[in-house]
Amino acid sequence: MDFGIADKKALVTGAARGIGRAEAQALAAEGVALAINDIDAAAALACAEALRQCGARAVACAGDVATPEGARQVVQAALEQLGGLHILVSRHRSDVVGCAQPSERSARRIAQPIPSVLASDATPRCASMASADRQMIGDATPVNNAGAGGQHLGRSVQEMPIEDWDIIVQTHLRSSFLCSKFALPALRASGFGRIVNTSSMNVTGGGRPGVGNYSAAKAGVIGLTRTLAKEVGAAGITVNAIAPGYVETALIAGFSPAKRAVVTGQNPLGRFCRPDEVGALVAFLCSVQAAYINGALICMDGGKRDFFWADT
Numbered sequence: 459m460d461f462g463i464a465d466k467k468a469l470v471t472g473a474a475r476g477i478g479r480a481e482a483q484a485l486a487a488e489g490v491a492l493a494i495n496d497i498d499a500a501a502a503l504a505c506a507e508a509l510r511q512c513g514a515r516a517v518a519c520a521g522d523v524a525t526p527e528g529a530r531q532v533v534q535a536a537l538e539q540l541g542g543l544h545i546l547v548s549r550h551r552s553d554v555v556g557c558a559q560p561s562e563r564s565a566r567r568i569a570q571p572i573p574s575v576l577a578s579d580a581t582p583r584c585a586s587m588a589s590a591d592r593q594m595i596g597d598a599t600p601v602n603n604a605g606a607g608g609q610h611l612g613r614s615v616q617e618m619p620i621e622d623w624d625i626i627v628q629t630h631l632r633s634s635f636l637c638s639k640f641a642l643p644a645l646r647a648s649g650f651g652r653i654v655n656t657s658s659m660n661v662t663g664g665g666r667p668g669v670g671n672y673s674a675a676k677a678g679v680i681g682l683t684r685t686l687a688k689e690v691g692a693a694g695i696t697v698n699a700i701a702p703g704y705v706e707t708a709l710i711a712g713f714s715p716a717k718r719a720v721v722t723g724q725n726p727l728g729r730f731c732r733p734d735e736v737g738a739l740v741a742f743l744c745s746v747q748a749a750y751i752n753g754a755l756i757c758m759d760g761g762k763r764d765f766f767w768a769d770t
Contacts, residue, residue: 461745465491466650467540468744469533471523471637472549474501477656477733481547484502485744486514490545493519493536514521515540520622524628526623529636533644543577543644543654545744548634615670629684630656630675634682651695652744655683659703662757662766672689676701680755687753697751698743727760 464655466473468485472478475498482492486509494509496600498503511514519535522528535635537543609621635654645651658676660669683699690697704710710730713721736758743749743756 460743461747461748462519463545463741463744463746466544466744467491467493467536468538468545468547469493469519469543469637470547470549471495471532471633473547474498474505474506477702477705477736478547478549479505480737481549481740482509482516482737484734484741485545485547486512488741491515491540491541493517493522493532493540495519495523495532495536497522499764514583518533523637526636529633530640533640537644540711542648543641544648545654546641546645547654547740548637549764551637551686554561558669566613574639575666578752591711593616609623611616611672614668618671626671627678628741630672631678631682634679638682638686642695645695646690646693649694651690652748653683653684653686653692653695653697653711654740654743655679655697655699656697656754657683657701659701659757659759659762662755663703663759663762684753691752696743696749698754699758700739701735701755701757701759702731702742702759703762705736705758706732724758725762729760730759731760 463485468476470482470485470492473482473492473494478496481507482494486492492509494502494505494506494512495518496505496515499518499521499586502518502520506516519532519538519539521532521535523532533543546606587636610625613619613622638653641653642651645653657679659675660666661676661680680699680701682698684719686697703725710718739756739758743751
């Protein structure tokens with residue numbers, strides 16, 4: 459099926475590795491020109507280069523989209539380098555949970571987007587994209603998956619440091635708000651607009667103790683998505699959210715065999731979701747065929763419908 463988006467231009471945030479990278483690859487396979495954002499400048503450049511080697515049109519736009527100035531600069535860089543914008547796939551900063559302390563994060567922020575050169579306009583059909591993605595996922599540092607556990611999670615609301623609340627909410631909710639805010643003028647002007655946000659099965663499945671900040675942020679993403687859908691629908695822009703469950707990323711690769719067995723055993727499909735499956739859903743939501751899907755939350759949990767966390 460031709461998704462009809464080969465002439466479109468997209469900004470994908472948190473796209474250097476894992477699920478974000480798979481989403482970028484799925485869009486690239488449809489011929490979409492891509493701006494690859496990540497706070498890790500080297501990783502963003504590497505991802506864009508890998509896509510270009512497969513014939514995709516891709517540039518790197520490093521920056522911290524959880525800050526107003528960072529998000530503004532990233533969107534502006536994408537517009538300047540791609541010559542417009544039709545699609546925003548909004549994830550989150552990829553460096554936060556379980557990773558650096560605030561001072562280290564600040565030191566790694568990239569103040570200026572990194573210029574790159576667009577490859578040819580040929581629609582990419584590179585078979586090595588999926589295998590390269592799997593290799594990248596396997597090699598990625600688990601702490602860079604902001605959708606998982608880490609040093610800012612695991613405490614009750616009563617015990618949670620305020621900083622942990624702020625960091626997670628900024629990472630997951632504020633970044634989605636900021637990217638939408640700054641990208642919307644370009645999406646309105648394009649005559650074709652798609653925004654896909656990322657929530658979590660942790661919200662749709664009832665949550666679990668110790669992640670009040672994460673649950674609140676991801677629930678906020680759902681509310682933001684539904685509000686935006688009503689605000690911009692008349693302009694031909696659709697806004698939807700996905701809620702993945704356990705996805706086979708570097709974090710999952712670090713699970714013990716016992717934990718893997720328990721978690722997959724609780725799922726009707728008996729396995730984890732693959733990143734390319736998330737990418738395929740995102741590409742469809744950005745397609746012309748999905749023009750009447752708006753304000754939706756689509757679960758990718760294998761039918762589990764309730765969150766289960768194994769401490770094995």
